[in-house]
Amino acid sequence: MNITQSFKMAIKSITDNKARSILTMLGIIIGVAAVIIMVSVVQGANQWSKEYYEKQGTNKVTVNAYPYNGKDITEDLYNYCLGLSEYVAGVTPNGSVYTDIKYKTKSTDNMEYGGPSTYLGSDQYSLCNNFTLAKGRDISQLDVKKENQVIVLGARVAEYLFGVSEPVGQKVTVGGVSFTVVGVYKAKDPDSDWSMDNMAVVPYTCGRLLGQNSASTNFTVKATGREEANKAVTMITGFLSGLIPTGTGDYWVQSENQWQEMDEQYTQQMSLVVGGIAGISLLVGGIGIMNIMLVTVTERTHEIGIRKAIGGSRRSIIMQFLIEAAVVCCCGGFIGVVIGYLGTVVAGKLTLDMLIFPSVGMTVGAVGFSVLLGIIFGMYPAIKASGLQPVEALRAD
Amino acid sequence: MISMKLIDVKHVWKIYNEGYENEVRALADVSLEIDRKEFVAIIGQSGSGKSTLMNILGCLDVPTYGDYHLDGHLVSEMSDAQLSKIRNREVGFIFQGFNLIPALTALENVELPLTYQGVFGSRRREMALEALEKVGLAERCNHKPSEMSGGQQQRVAIARAISTRAPIIMADEPTGALDSKTGKHVLEILHGLHDEGTTIILITHDNKIAATAERIVRISDGQIIQDCPREEAEL
Numbered sequence A: 001m002n003i004t005q006s007f008k009m010a011i012k013s014i015t016d017n018k019a020r021s022i023l024t025m026l027g028i029i030i031g032v033a034a035v036i037i038m039v040s041v042v043q044g045a046n047q048w049s050k051e052y053y054e055k056q057g058t059n060k061v062t063v064n065a066y067p068y069n070g071k072d073i074t075e076d077l078y079n080y081c082l083g084l085s086e087y088v089a090g091v092t093p094n095g096s097v098y099t100d101i102k103y104k105t106k107s108t109d110n111m112e113y114g115g116p117s118t119y120l121g122s123d124q125y126s127l128c129n130n131f132t133l134a135k136g137r138d139i140s141q142l143d144v145k146k147e148n149q150v151i152v153l154g155a156r157v158a159e160y161l162f163g164v165s166e167p168v169g170q171k172v173t174v175g176g177v178s179f180t181v182v183g184v185y186k187a188k189d190p191d192s193d194w195s196m197d198n199m200a201v202v203p204y205t206c207g208r209l210l211g212q213n214s215a216s217t218n219f220t221v222k223a224t225g226r227e228e229a230n231k232a233v234t235m236i237t238g239f240l241s242g243l244i245p246t247g248t249g250d251y252w253v254q255s256e257n258q259w260q261e262m263d264e265q266y267t268q269q270m271s272l273v274v275g276g277i278a279g280i281s282l283l284v285g286g287i288g289i290m291n292i293m294l295v296t297v298t299e300r301t302h303e304i305g306i307r308k309a310i311g312g313s314r315r316s317i318i319m320q321f322l323i324e325a326a327v328v329c330c331c332g333g334f335i336g337v338v339i340g341y342l343g344t345v346v347a348g349k350l351t352l353d354m355l356i357f358p359s360v361g362m363t364v365g366a367v368g369f370s371v372l373l374g375i376i377f378g379m380y381p382a383i384k385a386s387g388l389q390p391v392e393a394l395r396a397d
Numbered sequence B: 001m002i003s004m005k006l007i008d009v010k011h012v013w014k015i016y017n018e019g020y021e022n023e024v025r026a027l028a029d030v031s032l033e034i035d036r037k038e039f040v041a042i043i044g045q046s047g048s049g050k051s052t053l054m055n056i057l058g059c060l061d062v063p064t065y066g067d068y069h070l071d072g073h074l075v076s077e078m079s080d081a082q083l084s085k086i087r088n089r090e091v092g093f094i095f096q097g098f099n100l101i102p103a104l105t106a107l108e109n110v111e112l113p114l115t116y117q118g119v120f121g122s123r124r125r126e127m128a129l130e131a132l133e134k135v136g137l138a139e140r141c142n143h144k145p146s147e148m149s150g151g152q153q154q155r156v157a158i159a160r161a162i163s164t165r166a167p168i169i170m171a172d173e174p175t176g177a178l179d180s181k182t183g184k185h186v187l188e189i190l191h192g193l194h195d196e197g198t199t200i201i202l203i204t205h206d207n208k209i210a211a212t213a214e215r216i217v218r219i220s221d222g223q224i225i226q227d228c229p230r231e232e233a234e235l
């Protein structure tokens, strides 16, 4: 008997015993697909939140300060932070107004998902919030000082108001006040409906023109790293305690990294839980396979007895069973992977609105585990019975 | 010393569960020689050890003690590959319970020994059909065992045993499960094979069937108590 014949015999056995083959495949398909989909979606969620924080800008420190006398501390804080260049990369007030921006007849009031926020920022607003210029120039220190009526548009706003024509140099009105567009930021969040790009920045010193009469109380400080963010919190807290002595106002300083850290912790726990569930589905699939194989072991032992009695050698019988198990399991594994990939893409789109693909390592692991299990249990009768005397195997009934 | 007989069994014992409380001496010191082209009937009461002996003769089981030479070769020294070759080419075994593979059609069941022999394609089909024709079942070749009567299944089993043209046919109560008419048909087939030169060893508890053999071997309690030509045996 050669390999081709063993192969034919194995295929014949698979098609002759459809129920057995399909049930075995099903065990593998369910195990593999479930693991791939669940693990991928969690991995996708992890990636989504990581990307979200990266877009937002990492290592940010939020400063809130309310001196009771309404004193403007912006310049003091700005100058203090300049001196902390080892820890602090930038600082900006973070106030905003929500008024329409108009260009000719187009108004942001008519945007599908609502108009933009217009931030009252310093020259370091873009640095602090992870925006980069696509065109023109950014807000400058001079603009802030001179209260220049200039505006830098986020990509979503620029696209809405100007389409394909050139925004830089054009005049827009913000709440009826005229501003000159000096620059446009690159899109960093183009796919979502409530895009981070639906924004604009003007020098904070123009706040009064936009009806913002009180001084800025909310600031974002961009630290140079994770450790540095914690350091900056301590130092800025110390600075504020001098600037606003006890009883003359409130202030608090906190690192935004804590949200990210909480999120990371949460997704890590999610990964563990889902990993556990995935492991259980793999196991259940595996037990299903074992079950089918063990239930048919008597029947198969009898068949092996017949095959031996009419001249099947141990080698040819093991070969047949090996090929049979491998073919069934690999087909099951393949179908499981296909369903797993499709399921992952669909689940990713539905839950995260994101195109996710399962990792290769995890796929190989899930397929490897169930295929190995299937082959071991598929071969079990052959290993057990092919060494018996034919009559001993025939006695199995 | 190399035996020149086709089958040479010397002081063979088969003891099941040896050393345990439920020990059974199915064969006790059995010696038996059978020549080529003989037609031997092994008779005896149920439980006397006939099947046990036949399984050993057909290389489907091994004796606990004693030697069995088949065609001059000591069976206990053969490898699995050699044994499967003998089961495949030298001995055609017919079981009382048919032992067909249920998922395969009659033709596929008959083809199986040929496949293990390495005969493929149209030649295999031809040989299998020829065997089925001999037992008068060629037109039923695409039926599964479950779609056939007992007599038909037994004839498929015979076709399978003769498909490789083995020189020895061993049949363990081949008519036991059949009515007398189909039983007679099966017996005719065996006699036809014998006429063509095949050695036939047949187990039966039916005296009428035994009476058609050339030689009668009677077993009782695991021992041969009579071994003589048919004419001398009292049936």
Ligand SMILES: Nc1ncnc2c1ncn2[C@@H]1O[C@H](COP(=O)(O)OP(=O)(O)O)[C@@H](O)[C@H]1O
Residues within 6 Å of the ligand: B016, B017, B024, B025, B026, B044, B045, B046, B047, B048, B049, B050, B051, B052, B053
């Ligand atoms: N696998 C076995 N284990 C234990 N005892 C067995 C086994 N096979 C047969 N026997 C016993 O051996 C004796 C001979 O059995 P067997 O050769 O089948 O008899 P026969 O075919 O003449 O009816 C019986 O007593 C039977 O119970």
Ligand SMILES: [Mg+2]
Residues within 6 Å of the ligand: B050, B051, B052
């Ligand atoms: Mg018997």
